[in-house]
Amino acid sequence: MSEQLGGWKRTGMCEDFSSRDIGKKVTLMGWVDSRRNLGGLIFVWLRDRSGIIQLVFDENDQTGDFSGAESLRAEFVIAVKGEVVARTPENVNPDLHTGEIEVKVEELKILSKAETPPFEIEENSNVREELRLKYRYLDLRRPDMQKNFILRNRIAMTVRKYLDENGFMEIETPMLQKSTPEGARDYLVPSRIHKGAFYALPQSPQIFKQLLMVSGFDRYYQLAKCFRDEDLRADRQPEFTQIDMELSFVEVEDIIAINEGLIQRVFHDVMGIDIKTPLRRIPWQEAMERYGSDKPDTRFGMELMDISDIAKGCSFKVFSGAVENGGSVRCINAKKAGLSRKEIDALGEFVKTYGAKGLAWMNFKEEGMASPIAKFLTEEEIAAITERTGAQTGDLLLFVADRNKVVFDSLGALRLHLAHKLGLIDENRFDLLWVTEFPQFEYSEEEGRYVAMHHPFTAPMDEDIEYLETQPEKVRAKAYDIVLNGNEIGGGSIRIHNAELQERMFRALGFSKEEAWNRFGFMMEAFKYGTPPHGGLAYGLDRLVMLLGKCQSIRDVIAFPKVQNASDLMSEAPSQVDEKQLEELGIGLLPQQ
Known part of the structure; x- marks a missing residue:
């Protein structure tokens, strides 16, 4: 008893x-x-x-x-x-x-007293994750899990202290707000009072934090709960927490400086590690060409190399055709890889998941170079590729030829895959950098139009504004991401702060003036009443904790996370609701197909 x-x-x-x-x-x-x-x-x-x-x-x-x-x-x-x-x-x-x-x-x-638990409460448990999540309250008793949440608390407290010292105010923004779909899907909340109308849960506090700058608060921050109804991955959840901030009367350099100080403080106070600033900066185009990624992991080499000039006139049509069609031929050198033919073939299947049609290769063995494409290349072309790539005995060259997006996506992913496979990454190293000068737009094949690479409130670079309506692919944004060990941990931009330019931005995105004002009119109306130049940045707190805690999944740093299909195994949410609740909301359900 x-x-x-x-x-x-x-x-x-x-x-x-x-x-x-x-x-x-x-x-x-x-x-x-x-x-x-x-x-x-x-x-x-x-x-x-x-x-x-x-x-x-x-x-x-x-x-x-x-x-x-x-x-x-x-x-x-x-x-x-x-x-x-x-x-x-x-x-x-x-x-x-x-x-x-x-x-x-x-x-x-x-x-x-306690019944025998369904698994032992011990560190580094091998119990399958589904069982752990079903009994999450027991899983959270495990010492390694509790260390994760102690770490999370320390990071959050350090952030709050630093931002308070630097003149920021913590202000809460609404959870129930207007649906402004542009990007991921909104989670919708039906209104009982306004039948047929819906609130949306915030994907971010973006609009409201900009309105706080219009309101004169100068420096705002919030540990904000955000929601996105999107397909899940290992580092994504339908609800997550942002360290969100916005500053007035600033330019890019000011925001980078305040955030380098924040990162320096977090690493020193929480991890006992001294980070040297200023951090490296890599323009987006350079990051893509060297690493095939806008969040490059630079803890190892194996950078992409462009051989398009060598390949454009060759008789191997896969190479020459890609260049003729405006694409490129690029490769990576897996030095001393020692991979079998079976393993190389598996890499070919790997890149297909990123849109590549296949993977060409050259294997520099002791007995000579072996390659299925050698017969299509002249000795001079092979010699030029060997010199360009610095290939030596024991090295393996891996090529992708296609549109640049496919080449970057597939070789960027392959580079990371091989680095893990070959043990090239120092897991005890923390490598931080900024990626800058992002494109303002990216073309969506699905929607048949240009969409904002970050969001439609990002300011274009002054010298590129003239291309907004005529050559959107040339427009660069005043945007910046901070990257840790190949993971974007935060991103932000200088914002558009006048209604005329914001209207032009929406027009470039394919919105009519009526559509733009219907969705964002209250924001553009506010811009008429004196808006300071402003910008901000948001970190993914969950992802930051995951990386600093060296966890394998973001679920290990969220107290009660969802699984891959966005359900909660413990509480069994989402669940059906009473017919009476639906009637009060004026909602009827369609029959399931």
């Missing part, structure tokens, strides 16, 4: 105590991690958020509760009173913070 606390007050957490507390009377509370019965002695590991400490129940000690200890099982919640004593020398554990001490228990209260 469980007992209430009965006036007991916890003296401290398990790992608050060490050898300096020997002789001290303490009261501890937590979960039974494990129990060992050695006849006249029972040893119990007590666990709480801070760590573990060993309890000792002695049958010969008349003050102790030995019989109560015999009933303890894993995950029982208990409270104990006792004395901190030194362990015998042979039982000292130097790997534990509490390894020199134990608590000799004098009183025991069983606060709550």
Whole structure:
């Protein structure tokens, strides 16, 4: 039978105590991690958020509760009173913070009994993720999971402190707002009062934070909950948290400077790592040409090389045809790769998932160069490719020929795939950089029009404004992303701050004036009343914690995450609702096909 606390007050957490507390009377509370019965002695590991400490129940000690200890099982919640004593020398554990001490228990209260859990509460569990998520409240008891959330809390507190010191105000923006679909799908919330009308959950606080600049708040920030109804990947969730900020009277350099200071503070205070600033900057075009990615991992080499000038006149039609059609031929050099033909063929299948039609290759073996395309190339062309790529014995050249987007996507992904396969990445290194000068637009094959690469409120570079309506592919944006180890952790831009230019931007995106005002009229109306130049940036807090905590999945740093199909295995959300609720909302459901 469980007992209430009965006036007991916890003296401290398990790992608050060490050898300096020997002789001290303490009261501890937590979960039974494990129990060992050695006849006249029972040893119990007590666990709480801070760590573990060993309890000792002695049958010969008349003050102790030995019989109560015999009933303890894993995950029982208990409270104990006792004395901190030194362990015998042979039982000292130097790997534990509490390894020199134990608590000799004098009183025991069983606060709550527990059934046998569906999996052991232990670090680095191999239990399948579906079971862990079904019993997430148990999964979160595991020490490695609790470390993730301690890290998350420290990062959030460090961010808040730094931004407060630099004149930012934390202001909350609405969760229920107007649907302005441009990008990912909105999560819609029906209105009971306004039947047939819907709110949208925010994909970001973008419009409202810009309106706060119109309102004169100068420097805003928020740890903002955001929602996107999109297909999930390992580092995506339908709901996530942004470290969101916006600043007035600034240019790109000002925003980069304040954020380099923020990153420097987070790494120093949370990780104990000193980051040197200013961080490197790579223009978007250079990042794509060197790494095939706008979020390049530069912890290793294997950069892309362009051989289009060599390939354009060759008799291998895959190469020459790609160049003639405005594409390119590029390759990477997997030095000393030592891959078999079977492994090379598998790489060919890998790049097909990124749109490539296939993968050409040259393998420089001891006995000579082997390649299925060699017969289509002259000796001079092979020599030129060898010189351009610096290929040596043991190296493997891998080529993709196609439209530039396909070439960059496939070789960029292949570069990362091979780096992991060949062990080229120093996993203990944190590599930070900025990617700048993004294109303003990208062409959507699905929609048959240009769409905003970031969002439609991003300001174009002054010298490129003239091309907005006539040559949108030439327009560069005042946008910047911060990248950590090949992952975009934050992105932002200088914003458009006058209604006329914002109208031109919407027109370039294919919106009529009427459509633009219908969706964003309240924002452009605000721009008529004195709007300061402004810009901002938002970090993905979940992704940042995942990377700093070296977690494999973003789900490990979100307390109650969704799985791949956007459902919650623990609460079984989403779920059906009562017919009465639907009637109140004026909603009827279509029959399922």
